[in-house]
Amino acid sequence: MGTYNTIITEIEDGIMTLTINRPDKMNSFTREMMSEMMAAFDESDADDSVKAVIVTGAGDRAFCAGADLSGGGKTFDYAAHGEARDPNSPIREDGSVDFNHPATRDGGGQLVLRIFNSKKPVIGAINGASVGVGTTMQLPMDVRLASTKARFGFVFAKRGIAPDGACSWFLPKIVGISKALEWCFSGKVFGAEEAKDAGLVRSIHEPEDLMPAARALAKEMTAESAPVSVSLTRQMLWLMLGADHPMEAHKFDSQVIWSRGGSADAKEGVTSFLEKRAPDYPCKVSERPHFSPWMDERPYGEK
Numbered sequence: 001m002g003t004y005n006t007i008i009t010e011i012e013d014g015i016m017t018l019t020i021n022r023p024d025k026m027n028s029f030t031r032e033m034m035s036e037m038m039a040a041f042d043e044s045d046a047d048d049s050v051k052a053v054i055v056t057g058a059g060d061r062a063f064c065a066g067a068d069l070s071g072g073g074k075t076f077d078y079a080a081h082g083e084a085r086d087p088n089s090p091i092r093e094d095g096s097v098d099f100n101h102p103a104t105r106d107g108g109g110q111l112v113l114r115i116f117n118s119k120k121p122v123i124g125a126i127n128g129a130s131v132g133v134g135t136t137m138q139l140p141m142d143v144r145l146a147s148t149k150a151r152f153g154f155v156f157a158k159r160g161i162a163p164d165g166a167c168s169w170f171l172p173k174i175v176g177i178s179k180a181l182e183w184c185f186s187g188k189v190f191g192a193e194e195a196k197d198a199g200l201v202r203s204i205h206e207p208e209d210l211m212p213a214a215r216a217l218a219k220e221m222t223a224e225s226a227p228v229s230v231s232l233t234r235q236m237l238w239l240m241l242g243a244d245h246p247m248e249a250h251k252f253d254s255q256v257i258w259s260r261g262g263s264a265d266a267k268e269g270v271t272s273f274l275e276k277r278a279p280d281y282p283c284k285v286s287e288r289p290h291f292s293p294w295m296d297e298r299p300y301g302e303k
Contacts, residue, residue, distance in 0.1 A: 002043060006033040008058070009040050014051040015218045016044045016120075017211075023059035029067050029133045034107045038114045045119045048284045051227060052218035053118065055141065056125040060149060060207055063124075066132030067108075108133035108165035116140040116166075116238060119231045119285050121221055125214040126150040127207065131189060136165030139174060142234065143217065146192040146201040147210045158187035173241055175199050226265040226281040228288050232256050259289055 002009065008019040018040050020027040044050045057063035090101030097104060115122055115137065124144040131153035138144050154171070156163045163171075163184055171180040175198040183190070195201045205213050222230060236256060240249040260266055265283045272279035 002036075002039055004036045004040070006030065007036050007040060009043070011047070011050060013215075013219070014049060014222070015215060016040075016047075016050045016053045018053060018055045019058050020056070020064050021058045023057075023061070026062035026065035026129065027057045027059070027134070028062075028065050029108070029137075031107055034111045037111055041114050041118055046286055048227070048286050050120055051222040051230075052121045052123065054123045054125050054211070054214045054218060055138075056211065056214070057127050057130075060128060062128040062134070063126045063130040063150065064134030064137065065129050066134050066155065106164045108136055111137055112140050112165040112170070118234070119288065121218065121230060121234060123214050123218055125210050126152075126192075126201065127210055129189075131155045132159075133164055136163065136167045136170075139165065139167065139170035140238075144195075144201045145210060145214050145217070146195060146204050147207045148192060148204055149207055150192045150195070150201075150204075151189050152191075152195050152200065153187065153189035154184045155187040155189065157185060169242075224279065226269060226279070226283065227285050228263075228265060228281070228283045229260060231285045231288055232260070 004021075006020070006022055008017075008021045010017045010019075018037065020033065020037075022028060022030075022033070041053070044053050088101070088103070090098045090103045092098060111133075118140075121143075122141040124138045124141040126138065126144055126146045128147065128149050129151045130138065131151075132155055135152050135154055154163060154167065167184070171184070174180075175183075179198050192201060192204045196204055203213065236249075236252060240252065243249055263283055265281045268279050268281055
């Protein structure tokens, strides 16, 4: 596993635990953290021993308390510090902005898209406060479990900005447009019960029970299923949320089913069932075939 400054990664029993690790700063988000979390998902995708990923925060106060605001009033003034990040400024000579330039991209959105493209199931174990990007980064996770200490807030309007992390695509799909707008307009911070009632989280647990519950769920979702089938199913269901017509899903499904039906995994799945034994699937996620022009696509030629 890689060595990181802002996160910790551990693999045990086929589960990678990614812990956001700035507890003295309430695990607040930085660009370094963005890059390190994306690198950790690259590692999990490439490691066939990893069946699922759990994301949580260090300590008992926060999952991720949003962006690090130590930069003061210019924290979100990307034009003011854009050149420090990229020597090729996105600001043209006439003062207009080239929004196709990589330096204009929302950092939280880059992380969200990387989690969206994960080849392994992703579970959020929300152990404490999560606001701003700390909440939007949870949205592409497949399941979210919350501690009784968890708090959530889409506080962007209260900071004079707007939602990040492709929240406008994810949040209404998860909780419905009215609840999404209510939370984003008000910027209120709310507890785990309201999050569960709206469908943002699956279940609520005492702090000491949160990680055991997340690990049990990860094992339940992956223990007897073919890893490549799980990986493709994740992509199929997420990608088709944005399809214009069920025919798009039918065409995509047909490609995947055709390929999977002739695979060694399908033969093993049927044979092990008939022989009443545990399956031993031979196909590897790291060698997973690609069926869709959208799969694993990263804008701007990002590596």
